[in-house]
Amino acid sequence: MRVFVTGASGFVGSAVVKDLLAAGHQVLALVRSDNAAAQLATTGAEVHRGDVNDLEVIKQGAAACDAVIHTAFNHDFSQYKASCEADRLVIEALGDALAGSDKPLVITSGVGLLTYGRLVTEDDVLPAGADVIPRAASEEAAAAVAAKGVQVYIVRLPPSVHGEGDHGFVPMVINMAREKGQSAYVGEGNNHWPAVHRSDAAALYRLIVEKKPLFKVFHAVAEKGIQFKEIAQAIGTGLHLPVVSVSGGDVAAHFGWFAHFASIDCPSSSEKTREALGWEPTATGLIEDIGSAGYLN
DSSP states (O other): OEEEEETTTSHHHHHHHHHHHHTTOEEEEEEOSHHHHHHHHTTTOEEEESOTTOHHHHHHHHHTSSEEEEOOOOOOGGGHHHHHHHHHHHHHHHHHHHTTSOOEEEEEEEGGGOOOSSOBOTTOOOSSOTTTSTTHHHHHHHHHHHTTTOEEEEEEEOSEEESTTOOSHHHHHHHHHHHHTSEEEETTOOOEEEEEEHHHHHHHHHHHHHHOOSOOEEEOOSEEEEEHHHHHHHHHHHHTOOEEEEOTHHHHHHHGGGHHHHHOOOOBOOHHHHHHHOOOOOSOOHHHHHHHSSTTO
């Protein structure tokens, strides 16, 4: 199978490329920079040069392949809503390129959008539209594409997709701890972050395009919910910093714009994902990774 992968040089996308190639598939990798192109070429992937927001370029890539895995996303939170709306356009364009075929399109969302104060499952839907939750634009676009008959699948990633080279939420929390001289959690620290190693997440994307299951929404969740206090404790221990609870105005003083994410409570099940695909995560857990995967260097 020849698979078009967007975000192919990113943290998740590069793991997807590696996993696909190891399984004997061909990969057409969307990359923007010369460095990324050179790096991807050494893996055996074919390079497709262009920006993910160039809709004609991505349509060409999608049309030339048997499946599409879309992992690209602009994580500049200063323009978050604009990035989410741009992702809507990308998904719609990919869907247009695949319309009339049986080729699968796998898009990326997040379990962190589902905060119901209980364990959420793959059957749960977003509580509001993109006007309230901007990232909902991706799943709204997936629904619009599916309505056109495209085989579209949603992978919801947890707040922490971890592993060596991670530059997501956990490194942000670590940098805040270094800057403030203490590792903090909010209130009791009992809010839960699901997590998955990026190699396990990559395998999930591959299994979807290989099996094209009837089930359409998947949770890439290896650990259904780690208390944020445990994460703060692992960081504090590794950095030899005090671990403290913050509340009220101290939450914003420590976490700044990240306060919402530090407080998020989204325990998530992946039971139906595992049943549908035979997916079984095997990599190390988040707490172990914090201590051994270069996070604290």
